Amino acid sequence: MVVFAGQGDARRSMALLWRTTRSKETRPGPKPGLSVDLIVDTAVAIADEEGMAALSMRAVGERLGRTAMALYTYVPSKSELVDLMYDRALAELSTHHNLEAGWRAAVTSWAGEAWEFYVRHPWVLQVSQARPVLGPNEYVMIEEATRILRETGLGAGVLRHVVGTLFCFVRGAAQTVAESRQAPVVTGVSDEEWWYARSALLAEVAPDFRERFPTLTWLDDEGAYRSQDETVPYLEQEGRDTFTTGLAILLDGIEATVGRTGA
Amino acid sequence: MVVFAGQGDARRSMALLWRTTRSKETRPGPKPGLSVDLIVDTAVAIADEEGMAALSMRAVGERLGRTAMALYTYVPSKSELVDLMYDRALAELSTHHNLEAGWRAAVTSWAGEAWEFYVRHPWVLQVSQARPVLGPNEYVMIEEATRILRETGLGAGVLRHVVGTLFCFVRGAAQTVAESRQAPVVTGVSDEEWWYARSALLAEVAPDFRERFPTLTWLDDEGAYRSQDETVPYLEQEGRDTFTTGLAILLDGIEATVGRTGA
DNA sequence: CCAAGTTAGTTTATGCCGTAAGGAGTGGCA
DNA sequence: TGCCACTCCTTACGGCATAAACTAACTTGG
Numbered sequence: 001m002v003v004f005a006g007q008g009d010a011r012r013s014m015a016l017l018w019r020t021t022r023s024k025e026t027r028p029g030p031k032p033g034l035s036v037d038l039i040v041d042t043a044v045a046i047a048d049e050e051g052m053a054a055l056s057m058r059a060v061g062e063r064l065g066r067t068a069m070a071l072y073t074y075v076p077s078k079s080e081l082v083d084l085m086y087d088r089a090l091a092e093l094s095t096h097h098n099l100e101a102g103w104r105a106a107v108t109s110w111a112g113e114a115w116e117f118y119v120r121h122p123w124v125l126q127v128s129q130a131r132p133v134l135g136p137n138e139y140v141m142i143e144e145a146t147r148i149l150r151e152t153g154l155g156a157g158v159l160r161h162v163v164g165t166l167f168c169f170v171r172g173a174a175q176t177v178a179e180s181r182q183a184p185v186v187t188g189v190s191d192e193e194w195w196y197a198r199s200a201l202l203a204e205v206a207p208d209f210r211e212r213f214p215t216l217t218w219l220d221d222e223g224a225y226r227s228q229d230e231t232v233p234y235l236e237q238e239g240r241d242t243f244t245t246g247l248a249i250l251l252d253g254i255e256a257t258v259g260r261t262g263a
Numbered sequence: 264m265v266v267f268a269g270q271g272d273a274r275r276s277m278a279l280l281w282r283t284t285r286s287k288e289t290r291p292g293p294k295p296g297l298s299v300d301l302i303v304d305t306a307v308a309i310a311d312e313e314g315m316a317a318l319s320m321r322a323v324g325e326r327l328g329r330t331a332m333a334l335y336t337y338v339p340s341k342s343e344l345v346d347l348m349y350d351r352a353l354a355e356l357s358t359h360h361n362l363e364a365g366w367r368a369a370v371t372s373w374a375g376e377a378w379e380f381y382v383r384h385p386w387v388l389q390v391s392q393a394r395p396v397l398g399p400n401e402y403v404m405i406e407e408a409t410r411i412l413r414e415t416g417l418g419a420g421v422l423r424h425v426v427g428t429l430f431c432f433v434r435g436a437a438q439t440v441a442e443s444r445q446a447p448v449v450t451g452v453s454d455e456e457w458w459y460a461r462s463a464l465l466a467e468v469a470p471d472f473r474e475r476f477p478t479l480t481w482l483d484d485e486g487a488y489r490s491q492d493e494t495v496p497y498l499e500q501e502g503r504d505t506f507t508t509g510l511a512i513l514l515d516g517i518e519a520t521v522g523r524t525g526a
Numbered sequence: 527c528c529a530a531g532t533t534a535g536t537t538t539a540t541g542c543c544g545t546a547a548g549g550a551g552t553g554g555c556a
Numbered sequence: 557t558g559c560c561a562c563t564c565c566t567t568a569c570g571g572c573a574t575a576a577a578c579t580a581a582c583t584t585g586g
Contacts, residue, residue, distance in 0.1 A: 011464055018468040028583040029533025056572065069574080070535050078573065128442050134461060136469070139476055147478040156485035158508060164501075165432065165509030168439070172431025179391050198397060201274055205281040206399070213402055215410040222419035238427075245421060246428030253516030292562025293552040319543065332545075333564050341544065 013080050017087055017135040034064060036074045040084045044121075047085065051182050052123040055082075086127045087135030093117055095144050103151035104251055110148055111170050111247055114141075118174030122182050125175050152258045162254060169250055170243075177239035191233045276343050280350055280398040297327060299337050303347045307384075310348065314445050315386035318345075349390045350398030356380055358407050366414035367514055373411055374433050374510055377404075381437030385445050388438050415521045425517060432513055433506075440502035454496040 015021050042063050047055045057068035057078055075081045097106045118125055132138055145163050210217045278284050305326050310318050320331035320341055338344045360369045381388055395401055408426050443454060473480045
């Protein structure tokens, strides 16, 4: 019998994601002290607090008072655990955005929520997008975005690409901020300290910066890099503004496309 | 004397990136058998061929006929090596896009080149963006994008966010394809095989899919998911189309903003 | 009620990883 | 010649995911 690589595991993994494993009422052997849900929640907590790099089977086990190996009774491997974490986290997103004020308002609200979600769970952005996890909540998220954007009246082909573009942008915009939040936790150095030290070194190492990078120098001279609000970390403010501006531009672009197609 | 965490290392790292280390003509000790350039090139080759996960100090050393520890004479740590790889790879990008045909054509050409670059070097997308590496070639890339988009006449503040948005989109759009290229190499399963197996499992595990996800079902019924060109892997074609469509939308949005600001 | 079989969890071990520490050989310069 | 900076090696440590074998708890068939 020929079995595709990983196909047997794929069945188990899908069953875990969609929770289709019907457990008999009573089973022989000792009572389970843990559960998939408990393990996934613990893993999410670690990733939220200490970053994806700190997520190890040992770390999860330790928080639950077990060894790393104990987890393998519930979860086939670490990568399956990450998939489960991903889909569990996505459950936070709300699913019924109001379309009464028009699609533009709804998209803005959806994108804002998604952006905040990614920033709250930076590790989510490290889960590969190419071959989707295909869990129920991922489908809910895509369904919701598509449902809203369908209101534009665009055809199915273009619509799919528009949804993809929106995802790319929101994820990318969130990534910058997510990483800037994670960095101080990992390195113990704040944005300001880091930037201060680095810009001094930059001047040292590239004394001809102004001549080599005239446009960036112009941007700097125009005061574009001056922070407005001192209470918010520099890179975070920057990322938030880029998201707001970029989203507006994207929506303008979609409107233009809608107008052109004549919906 | 108080030293900020990592600051001493930061100086050495910047010196390496900007190649400001003046090496004396003759030095005591055995002739170096390797060089930073050689090591970085080898590391890039490994990452290109086998993915970032396969990049280890041992692997790089082995390709060069040395042990892993030999590399530490040239490079302070693996993370510094990754920074050097990143900046080296960026050197591939061309720097003088023609502005004669207008900024829209130039942006299209720049973005297309960047997209292909990311797809060619998928691992580049795994290098953190939050705290930039600040190498010379990264500055060249940002300078070039900013130089082109400055032609729109937008003010410095908005311009910075527009550049950021463009980067988010291009990186995000490339990531999907980059990962879909990497996946078969790592897992040994093609897109088609993978998708075929998974969609069968999906039907098994979620028999009520059509009712739960009406919009996605509509998209499917409209034939939006049917592949046009059988010679190109499915996910790759999908990603390429999303990039093209999304870029056009983004440019429309920028034009709208430019028109509104009255440039 | 007991033996068989199933399950939860442990210990132990394998083979990766980054890199610290220390030692061996190399070659320019005093 | 001896010193010393330098390259490169061996060894070692603590971390990682996880395979394999084991113990102990529990249900169930006889």
